[in-house]
Amino acid sequence: MAKITYIEFNGAEHVVDVKPGLSVMEGAVKNNIPGIDADCGGACACATCHVYVDAAWKDKTGSQSAMEESMLDFAENVEPNSRLSCQIKVTDALDGLVVRMPQSQH
């Protein structure tokens, strides 16, 4: 299990254990954490699972695919550490990961 901290825009913190193999998005949805909509269910088709990856974890979470980069290019409030959480696979190496959510996914 990897312990992941999801921080809502209003500062509310949710620390949950996520099974390796799931995506960071699925970890949020399965634990009923608000703020990640994931309208398309993880098909990288909608850009409603946008998160900011804490600086310390940027390298470990990998880089954006071309598809993800193009989708994020048109999302709201994009920062250099923006990712689509459906595209980050959880591994044991991500134990301790911290992600923050934007004000809105739409």
Add this chain to the structure above:
Amino acid sequence: MSEPGVVIVGAGHAGGTAAALLRQYGYEAPITIVGDEPVAPYQRPPLSKAWLKGETDAEALMLRPLTFYADHKIELILDVKVTAIHRAAKTVALDDGRTIAYDQLILALGSRARPLPIPGADLAGVLFLRSAADAETLKAAIGPGKRLAVIGGGYIGLEAAASGRTLGADVVVLEREPRLLARVACETLSTFFQRYHEARGVTFELGAQAVAFEGEGGKLTGVKLADGRMIPCDEALVGVGALPNEELAKEAGLDCSGGIVVDMHARTSDPAIFAIGDVTHRPLPLYDRMFRLESVANALEQAKQAAAAIAGRPPPPPEVTWNWSDQYDVKLQLAGIAFDSDDILVRGDPATAKFAVFHLKGPVIRAVEAVNAPAEFMAARQLIGSQRPIDRAKLADAAISMKEVAAS
């Protein structure tokens, strides 16, 4: 006695989401979901895509974990049908004999596969794809060497064809119209998908009308066409569209017109009754008309509208309708609807499998069909909503970024 609260009829993507949003919006009275399938709300789109190919499991399909419903005091009544709505008494009757009361009722009744009324439709091997149970049957039927005939070259049919090929089945698609996706996409897209599938071994019979299923000993052996030919197959998947499950609403006297008529709050002609998802005939403010949509995006938008109205929140802003399809390694993303468009503009080269087709009304984008072109999809979604005029010459030039097109 406590208040009855909200009763949601239909445990699909729309119904499950409405319940979750009501709680998220602070609604505290009881919520009951009644569903006629034996499982809690799940996602249907992967049934013809990732799930069918075995890339995702049943647990990943679930909209929420089961604990969610207990934790949020949402009662799930599954494998039970609602047989009548008694509007004056504000109750619904269930087929297990119970009657339950509501303050507000949300009808999330969905749609069902359109039947193909030809002889032999009851043979074993004639399949549909709507529910998780349908998908289980199809998945078990399409292994290596199996011959699958897909009747209907729409999105469901093409996604199943792609998944079938990926799993090693022989696939033939029978389409009544002279081209694929005839009702839902432009010709450029039809041609692209036909070639893409053909290059991966799918056979097409266009302008081909199925007139009968032939069988032996109760088991399907082939599909007979109007021109007399017989297409031999082990299984036939019928994907010829969907019909709204509006009967319950009609019998209750609610306004229906090829779907339950609702407003932008998802409210029906009875102020205590809402309807959301595939079953509705809804306003599309951007296109100034009423229409029935079949998509997750529509289900989610209307779930928000109904939940906001019931929880006393301001209505959400209207969204640009969108959808997607996965076939092989192709991601098709659709936004808007090509209503009233007077021109079509293709950006990029279909031969490269990365292009977008824009439907324009003057200088305004009305709809986009984007193939492996996420920037075109995302930009168009915003431009369709804002109705901002664009520079057509720039849009047509794939060397100019969509950022620049959108800013011009």
